Amino acid sequence: MRALNRKLLRDLWRLRGQVLAIAMVVASGVAVLVMSVSAIEALEETAQAYYERYRFADVFAGLKRAPQRLAHRIEAIPGVQAVETRITKLAMLDIPGFDEPVIGQLVSIPERGTPVLNQLALREGRFVAPGRVDEVVLSEPFAEEHGLRPGDHLKAIMNGNKRTLEVVGIALSPEFVYAIAPGALMPDDLRFGVLWIGREALEAAYDLDGAFNDVSLSLLRGAQVETVIERLDQLLDRYGGIGAIARADQVSNWFLMNEIEQLKTAATILPVIFLAVAAFLTNMVLARLIAAERSEIGLFKAFGYGNAWIGWHYVKMVVAMTAVGIVIGWGVGALFGRLNTEIYAEFYRFPFLYYRPGPAAFAIGAVVSLGASLVGTIGAVRQAATLPPAEAMRPPAPPVYERTWLSATWLGRWLDQPTRIILRQISRWPVRSALTSTGIALSVGVMVMANQWTDSINHIIQVYFYEAQRHHMAVGLVEAQSSTAVHEFERMPAVLAVEPMRIVSVDFSKGTRKHRGSLAGMVPVTRFNLIYDVSGQVIQVPPGGLVLGTKLAEKLGVGVGDEVFVEILEGRRPARPVRVVRLFETYIGMPAYIDIRVLEDLLRERPSVEYVNLLIDEAAEKELFAKLKDLPEVSAVMLRRAAVDTFRKTMAETLLIYIGFFSAFAVALGFGVVYNSARIALSERGRELATLRVLGFSRMETSYILLGEVGLLVCAGLPLGCLAGGGLAWMITTAFETELYRIPLVVEASTYGTAVLVALVATVISAALVRRRLDRLDLIAVLKTRE
Amino acid sequence: MTFSSKAQDPVDRPRVTLRAEALTKIYRTGEVEVQALRGVDLELFERELVVLLGASGSGKSTLLNILGGLDVPSSGRVFFDGTDITASEESALTRFRRDHVGFVFQFYNLIPSLTARENVALVTEIAAHPMAPDEALEMVGLGERLDHFPAQLSGGEQQRVAIARAIAKRPNILLCDEPTGALDSATGILVLEALEQVNREIGTTTAVITHNTVIGDMADRVVRLADGRIVQITANPRRRPACELAW
Known part of the structure; x- marks a missing residue:
């Protein structure tokens, strides 16, 4: 090994503290990128593979009842590859030991062979046996929540009859990655589950012999989905079809894709910010580090080495330092990426997991980090190398300081000399000081941005679940009931007040813009289920027309006064233009409201209800639950409390974990900045500080000069960081807008506080580390030599 | 521990400020031992x-560092006003330097971010009975x-x-390590004059x-060191003024 390479290795060893601190900064940037990108790739790939392997359908349609022979006509639609007809029903379940009503989505499966589409991944036990009407396969998350295993029993009210079913198998399905009860916002595996039952058993239970009420299709490659849906809707029209939907609109898939989209946004924006910050810091730190090597560079030149050679020597040094960080970043990133993917896979219940990170993230991370390091290094080396060797070998002439306006003020006269040193140092190197403060600010900013998610989510919960929903529970009915049902509910135990609601599936369109969603019919003066603008204003539905969420209005490209074409996908399928009378802002979903009387008018129906919102006495809820469990017309029971729990849980399991990783990296980043700043300042000013020690300053007092400067810069960085955090949070909440959510920009004081506190702790720790070195300053050595 | 300069001393003898007894100093760097004193x-x-006076490596700087409380001897003791400082804690040594010792370095060691007056004030702010920096x-x-x-x-300025900074605290001892080493002779003499004046x-x-x-x-007195020992102490019958020196 050449002597210089040996020197290089020894220098790296000598500077190991700093090498590690720089590596940490580099590693955080690279790791965040690798983690995010690889996790998203894996998630998408796994979802795709899951869909393919278990033959997830392309088109779904529900209807009232159609004869089985219609399947052949559906098959004949051009572009259709395979058809699977099924019976699907909602049923109230009674699970031993669980008071609250539970809703089951019953789905038929063939007793012999496997379904053509939407196949099940059997996790435990077996499929139902031919001829056994009481056997059921449960969805895994639901079974797990209730601790149900093959051999256990549960009861279901099917078509008014209470039946005991035996669990024979546990399975997963691509159709229910997200198992969401009709009308619910989030999956709640405790209160909603999927039950697969033999086709014959369901035909018998619901008097649907030789008939079906649900159909799924897969399409040939290149088939036009819209055309197929149009043809299918025509075919199903007379059988009570409620409008076919493409895979993209299928609830589970729509949620999954929305989530992946969200994570993708996070996985693009956050790492970019992070990598940029890390690159910036690496650049800054290395530039100072190399500047401190000035006399050595002079020495090399005196020996006759050329500038290019010297440059190459330091490039090697910096590349080695950065490489340590890159390798750590790769490792940690891949590890966390896998961990992250596993968490997702568990959350989404994928039966298998593909984690095969592509090279792109690794390469981008490495190139950006190396680039930033090299730019910083080359600038500094060039500066040192342009000096004549003799001058470079001498220590730099004392920098020229200036008295500032501050010295002349009363405050200036009052300052002691150590404080004056700190202030002059900062004003003498304004750019460097600003960079240090900026570094701190960015790491605080990233932390604020990461933690504000919790604030935003709490805010959504507060507004959506508490301010806008005053009722404790909502009950969905199997079919629209006459409005006397309201009085029946009023008479039930624990019920304090009832408010009816009607929700219908609707195609909204304006010109070429379309949205398939739902329209809620509201009583004229709502008391519980408020239409609540995010500004806090409660909106009453005017009798005349539609009240739309702004997101939906945006999608349709309409404003107040415009007409929207509304096609109701139920009953007689009425269709007509309705004027938009009001817009409002929501955080969740794309709601549309209309006066319930106008809706009934449209449907040409007598006053009817399909949902009732209940205000209850929660102390007596058990009685109510027991009563509801026995009501055959109840198809869904949604508890606000449970909804909030599942909302939080869902958020905690996906986004917040991801965000948690970010906070950790932000801490590493903050620590890296402070430690490096203090450590480099120490090597630049060791002599000055040792002199002070000789002059009789205590360790504490000399530390004050060095760490006071860092502390002051940190203090300057903190408010900047809070500002930057606010800005980043704004950026990311804006980018996160999906059809499902708008994340409000809410940053609580405690979030700023936590970020500031963490930055301060990181500062104290790195200060303590540097302080240890400061205590070991060699007082004698600095007296004789000039560095 | 504190160091007091008010101890009583015999009437007819000049008072001893600093006394070193049987000092030895061994530096160990890796496996090499260097006996400096x-x-x-x-x-x-x-x-x-x-x-x-002494050649490079004669031990004069080591001696000065130990006398000034910057270093501790391997054996032997140093008394300041009758108190043994070699047994002192780090913090007591810091106080000793702060209150009683002034240092002048070969390379001045001024704080570049402070003006002349502020460099002096740096010391007077922490000293017990300083004079005004001006x-x-x-x-x-x-x-x-x-x-x-x-x-x-x-450089001379x-x-x-640095000298003003060292004396502003009214130290009991002023220790100067090659104060003219980095200066030309004319400037060096100006510096020596300053030292002479302060001493007087x-x-x-x-x-x-x-x-x-x-x-x-x-x-x-002139103390000559060689090879870690004092080889000669000569008392000058008459001090020559610094302005008469030339080299």
């Missing part, structure tokens, strides 16, 4: 100016350059600021390390 006994008296700078002939930063001063006017015990034998002429 091999048993040094020395007394420094109140008001006297001593010049320590007064100290006046004494070394820099009354006109109070608000200049080190970068705006010549910087060294005189405030009576600080002054020890000057040098390898320039000429400087020995301005001392009360």
Whole structure:
């Protein structure tokens, strides 16, 4: 090994503290990128593979009842590859030991062979046996929540009859990655589950012999989905079809894709910010580090080495330092990426997991980090190398300081000399000081941005679940009931007040813009289920027309006064233009409201209800639950409390974990900045500080000069960081807008506080580390030599 | 532990400020041992100016560092006003330096971000009975350059600021390690004049390390070191004024 390479290795060893601190900064940037990108790739790939392997359908349609022979006509639609007809029903379940009503989505499966589409991944036990009407396969998350295993029993009210079913198998399905009860916002595996039952058993239970009420299709490659849906809707029209939907609109898939989209946004924006910050810091730190090597560079030149050679020597040094960080970043990133993917896979219940990170993230991370390091290094080396060797070998002439306006003020006269040193140092190197403060600010900013998610989510919960929903529970009915049902509910135990609601599936369109969603019919003066603008204003539905969420209005490209074409996908399928009378802002979903009387008018129906919102006495809820469990017309029971729990849980399991990783990296980043700043300042000013020690300053007092400067810069960085955090949070909440959510920009004081506190702790720790070195300053050595 | 300078002393003898007894110092760097001091006994008296002469490696700097509380001997003891400082804690040594010792370095070691006056104030702010920074700078002939930063001063001027900084606390001992080593002779003499004046006017015990034998002429006593031992102590019958020196 050449002597210089040996020197290089020894220098790296000598500077190991700093090498590690720089590596940490580099590693955080690279790791965040690798983690995010690889996790998203894996998630998408796994979802795709899951869909393919278990033959997830392309088109779904529900209807009232159609004869089985219609399947052949559906098959004949051009572009259709395979058809699977099924019976699907909602049923109230009674699970031993669980008071609250539970809703089951019953789905038929063939007793012999496997379904053509939407196949099940059997996790435990077996499929139902031919001829056994009481056997059921449960969805895994639901079974797990209730601790149900093959051999256990549960009861279901099917078509008014209470039946005991035996669990024979546990399975997963691509159709229910997200198992969401009709009308619910989030999956709640405790209160909603999927039950697969033999086709014959369901035909018998619901008097649907030789008939079906649900159909799924897969399409040939290149088939036009819209055309197929149009043809299918025509075919199903007379059988009570409620409008076919493409895979993209299928609830589970729509949620999954929305989530992946969200994570993708996070996985693009956050790492970019992070990598940029890390690159910036690496650049800054290395530039100072190399500047401190000035006399050595002079020495090399005196020996006759050329500038290019010297440059190459330091490039090697910096590349080695950065490489340590890159390798750590790769490792940690891949590890966390896998961990992250596993968490997702568990959350989404994928039966298998593909984690095969592509090279792109690794390469981008490495190139950006190396680039930033090299730019910083080359600038500094060039500066040192342009000096004549003799001058470079001498220590730099004392920098020229200036008295500032501050010295002349009363405050200036009052300052002691150590404080004056700190202030002059900062004003003498304004750019460097600003960079240090900026570094701190960015790491605080990233932390604020990461933690504000919790604030935003709490805010959504507060507004959506508490301010806008005053009722404790909502009950969905199997079919629209006459409005006397309201009085029946009023008479039930624990019920304090009832408010009816009607929700219908609707195609909204304006010109070429379309949205398939739902329209809620509201009583004229709502008391519980408020239409609540995010500004806090409660909106009453005017009798005349539609009240739309702004997101939906945006999608349709309409404003107040415009007409929207509304096609109701139920009953007689009425269709007509309705004027938009009001817009409002929501955080969740794309709601549309209309006066319930106008809706009934449209449907040409007598006053009817399909949902009732209940205000209850929660102390007596058990009685109510027991009563509801026995009501055959109840198809869904949604508890606000449970909804909030599942909302939080869902958020905690996906986004917040991801965000948690970010906070950790932000801490590493903050620590890296402070430690490096203090450590480099120490090597630049060791002599000055040792002199002070000789002059009789205590360790504490000399530390004050060095760490006071860092502390002051940190203090300057903190408010900047809070500002930057606010800005980043704004950026990311804006980018996160999906059809499902708008994340409000809410940053609580405690979030700023936590970020500031963490930055301060990181500062104290790195200060303590540097302080240890400061205590070991060699007082004698600095007296004789000039560095 | 505190160090008091008010201890009673015999009437007819000059008071001993600093006394070293059987000092040895061994530096260990890896497997190599360097014996820098091999048993040094020395007394420094109140008001006297001593010049320590010796070649490189003779141990004079090591001795100065130990006397100034910057280093601890491997064996032997140092007494300041009768108190053993070699047994002191780090913090007590810091107090000792802060209150009783002034240092002048070969390379001035001024704080570049502070003006001349502020460099002096740096020390007076923490000392027990300091003089005003202006007064100290006046004494070394820099009354006109109070608000200049080190970068705006010549080498000799910087060294005189360093001297002002060292004496402003009214130290009991002034230790100077090659104070003229980085200066040309004319400037060096200006610096020595400043030292001489301080020694005369405030009576600080002054020890000057040098390898320039000429400087020995301005001392009360010249102590020669070689190979870690004191080989000769000569008392000058008459101190030559610094302005008469030349090299």
